[in-house]
Amino acid sequence: xxxxxxxxxxxxxxxxxxxxxxxxxxxxxxxxxxxxxxxxxxxxxxxxxxxxxxxxxxxxxxxxxxxxxxxxxxxxxxxxxxxxxxxxxxxxxxxxxxxxxxxxxxxxxxxxxxxxxxxxxxxxxxxxxxxxxxxxxxxxxxxxxxxxxxxxxxxxxxxxxxxxxxxxxxxxxxxxxxxxxxxxxxxxxxxxxxxxxxxxxxxxxxxxxxxxxxxxxxxxxxxxxxxxxxxxxxxxxxxxxxxxxxxxxxxxxxxxxxxxxxxxxxxxxxxxxxxxxxxxxxxxxxxxxxxxxxxxxxxxxxxxxxxxxxxxxxxxxxxxxxxxxxxxxxxxxxxxxxxxxxxxxxxxxxxxxxxxxxxxxxxxxxxxxxxxx
Numbered sequence: 243x244x245x246x247x248x249x250x251x252x253x254x255x256x257x258x259x260x261x262x263x264x265x266x267x268x269x270x271x272x273x274x275x276x277x278x279x280x281x282x283x284x285x286x287x288x289x290x291x292x293x294x295x296x297x298x299x300x301x302x303x304x305x306x307x308x309x310x311x312x313x314x315x316x317x318x319x320x321x322x323x324x325x326x327x328x329x330x331x332x333x334x335x336x337x338x339x340x341x342x343x344x345x346x347x348x349x350x351x352x353x354x355x356x357x358x359x360x361x362x363x364x365x366x367x368x369x370x371x372x373x374x375x376x377x378x379x380x381x382x383x384x385x386x387x388x389x390x391x392x393x394x395x396x397x398x399x400x401x402x403x404x405x406x407x408x409x410x411x412x413x414x415x416x417x418x419x420x421x422x423x424x425x426x427x428x429x430x431x432x433x434x435x436x437x438x439x440x441x442x443x444x445x446x447x448x449x450x451x452x453x454x455x456x457x458x459x460x461x462x463x464x465x466x467x468x469x470x471x472x473x474x475x476x477x478x479x480x481x482x483x484x485x486x487x488x489x490x491x492x493x494x495x496x497x498x499x500x501x502x503x504x505x506x507x508x509x510x511x512x513x514x515x516x517x518x519x520x521x522x523x524x525x526x527x528x529x530x531x532x533x534x535x536x537x538x539x540x541x542x543x544x545x546x547x548x549x550x551x552x553x554x555x556x557x558x559x560x561x562x563x564x565x566x567x568x569x570x571x572x573x574x575x576x577x578x579x580x581x582x583x584x585x586x587x588x589x590x591x592x593x594x595x596x597x598x599x600x601x602x603x604x605x606x607x608x609x610x611x612x613x614x615x
Contacts, residue, residue, distance in 0.1 A: 255364050258283070258353045263365060266420070273424020273509060279354075280513040284521070287346055295525045299533060300335045347514070351507075358506045359393065361400040366416050376403070376414060383409055397430050397504060422506070425449065429506035437501070453508035454500025460515035462493040464522070 261282055266275035301308075307329055315322035357364040362373045373396070377387070380402055390398030400420050403410050407419040422429045427449045439447045466489055500508040 252364075254349070255353050255356050256367075258350065259357050259365055259367060262354075262357060263367075263418075266418075270421060271424060272420055272422050272429055272506065273427075276424075276429075276506060276509050277513050280510055280517065283350055284514065284517045287350070288521070290346055291521065292525060295522075296529055297335060299526075299529045300333065303533060304329065304333055304335075351510075354510055355503065355507055358397070358504055360396045361420060362396050362417075365420075366418050368414070368416055372414055372416075376410065376417065379410065379413070380406075391432070391435075394504070401430050424509065427453075427505060429504060429509065431505050432501070432503060433505060433508070434501040450505050453505050453512065454497050457500045457508050457511045457515065458493040458497040460512060460519070461496040462489070464515050464518055465489040465492050 258279075262275055262279045265278040265282075266272060269275055269278070308326065311322060311325045311329065315325060362368050362376065363370065368376070377385075377399060380399055381387075383402075383406060385399065385402045387395050387398065401422065403417070404419055404422065410417060411419075426446055428446060431450050433451045433454050436443060436447050437451045440451050496511060500511065
């Protein structure tokens, strides 16, 4: 199982190691290679971060509707969940999508940590047998792995190779003379090992010790800005407490990571936090404007639909009224026609139906003078 995880970890590290090594070969500086590496990785992950940001801001837009549902169905959790799912479907939002992509930086951080901790096998991609041969040669030249912190033997070995590269040059394919010096700081140093010399070691020590504090401060500002832009925590005590706790936990974790791991990882964390701050500001401004326009368009569509429905209802009423009027007119005409027909028949009976009045009966009508009476 351990070998399986090692193999998986190796292939996860391969693309990131290739990017970092490419920039190192271009710049000749491990520090600047880290800066460019962070920028490229941020650009690669930007579409996913944009999706996360968009989802979060859309959630914020209809947060009042969520609160209304929570208040209305506080005593009916099942109905509340059903209404919430209907709302998510109606708005086209997946509440988990924003959270999912927010964890994306952590696998990258772990991969980079592995690359920094194992520069020969991960950064230079040397085989285990070659690393063993290099270690043997370094030992004969005075390298003592026991003086290096356990788990970081390859960093110590890479530093020894850099200081004595003439003895290794041309003997191993793929072996690099890594320049860990960045702004007069040794990026292989762990701040936790040198903080006691803060006041006596000069800038190389001061700068290394400041890296964790700068990283923690930027992480705090990042968390605070993220929390300030999320209105989902308002009115929800449990969520607000959790967010406040995370706002402090992330900087403390950054401080601990910065002190216990090589300074190179702290440089990555600082650059990543700065880029995140820029990204957050730009995306917030973009999506805020975009969603306000979208919301205005939706409101306009709703208003237009409402007007269309009202006009359709009025048209239907007019049509029904016209049909009723037409039916009434036809009925009246039929009644009038029937009345006229009845009157005509009645008149015909009165005028022509009396005895003696009919033309053919007048000759036979009784005439008292006819017989001379």
